[in-house]
Amino acid sequence: MTERADLRSLYQEELVSWVAGLNEPPYRGRQLARWVHGRGARSFEGMTDLPASLRRRLAEVARLATLRVVRRTTSADGSTTKYLLACEDGSTVESVWMRYADGRRSACVSTQVGCGMGCTFCATGLSGLGRNLAAGEITDQVHVMQHDQGERVTHVVFMGMGEPLANLEATVRAVRLLNAPYGLGVGIRRITVSTVGLVPQIRRLAQLRLGCTLAVSLHAPDDELRSRLVPINRRYPISSLLEACREYAAVTGRRVTFEYVLLEGVNDTPDHARRLAERLHGLLAHLNLIPWNPVPSLPYRRPGPERVRQFARIVRAQGVPVTVRVERGVDILAACGQLREAHTPGRKPVQLAPRLVPAAAP
Numbered sequence: 001m002t003e004r005a006d007l008r009s010l011y012q013e014e015l016v017s018w019v020a021g022l023n024e025p026p027y028r029g030r031q032l033a034r035w036v037h038g039r040g041a042r043s044f045e046g047m048t049d050l051p052a053s054l055r056r057r058l059a060e061v062a063r064l065a066t067l068r069v070v071r072r073t074t075s076a077d078g079s080t081t082k083y084l085l086a087c088e089d090g091s092t093v094e095s096v097w098m099r100y101a102d103g104r105r106s107a108c109v110s111t112q113v114g115c116g117m118g119c120t121f122c123a124t125g126l127s128g129l130g131r132n133l134a135a136g137e138i139t140d141q142v143h144v145m146q147h148d149q150g151e152r153v154t155h156v157v158f159m160g161m162g163e164p165l166a167n168l169e170a171t172v173r174a175v176r177l178l179n180a181p182y183g184l185g186v187g188i189r190r191i192t193v194s195t196v197g198l199v200p201q202i203r204r205l206a207q208l209r210l211g212c213t214l215a216v217s218l219h220a221p222d223d224e225l226r227s228r229l230v231p232i233n234r235r236y237p238i239s240s241l242l243e244a245c246r247e248y249a250a251v252t253g254r255r256v257t258f259e260y261v262l263l264e265g266v267n268d269t270p271d272h273a274r275r276l277a278e279r280l281h282g283l284l285a286h287l288n289l290i291p292w293n294p295v296p297s298l299p300y301r302r303p304g305p306e307r308v309r310q311f312a313r314i315v316r317a318q319g320v321p322v323t324v325r326v327e328r329g330v331d332i333l334a335a336c337g338q339l340r341e342a343h344t345p346g347r348k349p350v351q352l353a354p355r356l357v358p359a360a361a362p
């Protein structure tokens with residue numbers, strides 16, 4: 001039996017040629033694109049402006065990779081909702097919906113089931129990589145949350161589970177689908193793709209000139225420390241990473257955001273701040289400091305507020321723009337990590353770290 005095509009991962013032009021194979025005119029492909037990517041349709045049956053015969057045929061030969069809500073947890077202040085979503089094969093991913101006082105509504109999406117990067121401060125990495133998500137499974141996270149929240153997304157950040165650039169093709173496809181006028185039309189500058197520092201993929205992303213914001217997880221000013229926190233640094237040391245970031249900024253004209261998780265006594269001293277500022281000086285960059293949210297099973301501590309302010313002051317004094325990430329939904333994150341543990345079949349249970357709730361893209 002041939003595999004049914006997943007229409008949720010196809011661009012409009014691909015849908016047009018795909019329906020041509022069913023002897024349908026191009027406008028049927030465009031109608032499909034609006035249903036699938038614009039409205040996030042859950043089934044072919046609900047596509048009421050398509051003839052019933054075509055809907056039946058579609059259900060026979062195609063499918064829509066569709067996620068379902070397993071659990072949702074909302075923070076005490078109501079601003080943040082974390083979702084545990086199940087894919088058709090039973091794999092689960094986590095996604096976050098954040099509402100801001102200024103009206104922004106940001107969706108944080110996962111790109112992989114688990115993650116193979118093994119960053120030592122992130123228990124998602126401890127579970128290892130399950131599989132890559134298809135583009136449609138990435139975009140559907142946004143549709144599911146929109147439907148559930150009853151409002152439209154304004155920003156999308158690729159900062160959930162997984163390393164987006166290790167799943168580059170699906171990530172790029174998802175960015176384009178979310179940005180497309182027949183899709184959700186999210187402004188490209190309102191889409192942020194994060195990476196732990198895969199240098200060749202950063203270069204490829206630059207060449208694609210998507211125009212989205214790139215966020216790079218840096219977390220240390222020197223290779224010795226960064227290799228301990230972020231093992232991929234052994235393959236792509238800081239100098240090559242920053243070179244690729246410089247290239248990204250030059251090619252795209254976009255400022256690169258550097259994420260820096262502050263771990264008490266590990267990477268948060270004034271000396272770390274000074275050396276970090278030296279590294280970033282002269283780059284078209286912005287530094288986002290993230291005080292660590294403690295997890296009992298991991299050997300790190302969160303620095304106090306004065307330590308965080310001091311770190312920010314030192315870097316800012318060197319001319320690097322700095323923000324400190326506002327805590328959002330911290331009260332629900334660890335619990336949600338546990339939910340995923342409970343609902344992922346066939347995977348070794350681990351205690352998941354609270355994911356870093358990202359700031360919305362500028």
Ligand code: SF4
Pocket residue numbers: 115116117118119122123124125126160161162163196
């Ligand atoms: S921090 Fe990101 S890249 Fe590193 S292990 Fe966690 S999910 Fe993977």
